[in-house]
Amino acid sequence: MTKLHFQAEQIKILLKRISSKQITGTLTITLETETKDESTQENYILVLNDGKIAYGGSHIPERNEFVKMLAHKANPEINPVAIKAALAKSTNPTSVTEILNKLVRFRVLTWEQINTCIRGQVLSLLEYISCYSGELELNTSPIFNINWGEYGHLMDCADLQKELDKRQQKWDALQPLIPSKVGIPCLVTKAATQIKEPGVLKHLEKWVDGERSLINIAQELEKNPLTLANYYLNWVQNGWISFDRTKLLEYRNRSTILSVDDSPIVQTTIKRFLGYRYNLLLASNAMDALKLLNQNKVSLLLLDLTMPDIDGLEICKSLRNIPQFHDLPIIMVTARDGLMNKVKGKIAGTNHYLTKPFDAEQLLSIVNKFVPCGNT
Structure with a gap:
């Protein structure tokens, strides 16, 4: 596999x-x-x-x-x-x-x-x-x-x-009334008294809860999302629903964190702790990490000290010599809890040193010092 x-x-x-x-x-x-x-x-x-x-x-x-x-x-x-x-x-x-x-x-x-x-x-x-x-x-x-x-x-x-x-292109044509397929529709307060069609009211009361995106609703209903979007466009024009632009902005503006670790267990743990707050990228080696860094706007790097190809210290030193990564926050993640290792990490250019095993509170506390949740 x-x-x-x-x-x-x-x-x-x-x-x-x-x-x-x-x-x-x-x-x-x-x-x-x-x-x-x-x-x-x-x-x-x-x-x-x-x-x-x-x-x-x-x-x-x-x-x-x-x-x-x-x-x-x-x-x-x-x-x-x-x-x-x-x-x-x-x-x-x-x-x-x-x-x-x-x-x-x-x-x-x-x-x-x-x-x-x-x-x-x-x-x-x-x-x-x-x-x-x-x-x-x-x-x-x-x-x-x-x-x-x-x-x-x-x-x-x-x-x-x-x-x-x-x-x-058809999604783009629906803007600005429907900002995106991940836009969150919300029921307008007075809509229930204005809607005369029972089927429409039943649908809106069941599905438009201010939490589901338009694409989520279409997926759960097994409907073509564009077909559903055109119904929603009509309902927006009637003043029955609106789209929560704040939630859409939060979705788009979530900071991106790259975690580099060759341990699937560690990556699963990090994904569980951070995946719901940030856009999380995962890499198991230095080459994949460098590709992701060049392809994405990464706000913070979680870097394992010990990896099979190039160790974390070498990756950190290399990144600090590249102007675009000079100020990138780098957190060294390792099982080695020694003073000398921390000193080496500091010299290499790391911003913090996190020792395995760690819990969600520890990880979030450190990450939030460098990348507040939701900000880019």
């Missing part, structure tokens, strides 16, 4: 890697999202075939469940008897393709409907993924036959990226 960390809006890099490596397998995507009081994780799946995307969703359902779900999404008026007949005539218990092909032969579905449904779901998922940072894990072991490439539905990553770019 291969793991890769990514940051918000790095979807282009993800799609490019999938395409260039001609990957076949299952890509598990773990997103680091937030609720009101804590950070949470969400898992999603992309099924890949030779560098193209076959399917994307929250999980890969059992075959029969998958066929029923897909058939009803592609054609809400489909006759359930036709689905039962196709399932009954199936000879391959692992083949989704066989059943869908029978439904097409029964003329209750078309491949165009199926492809449109899957493509729309994948685009919405990729759009959602682009809003958050997280981790990718590739498993090349086969699941079940979902790769019906002979019917032309496998999705080229370059084409998907072009479509995502077009969708972004």
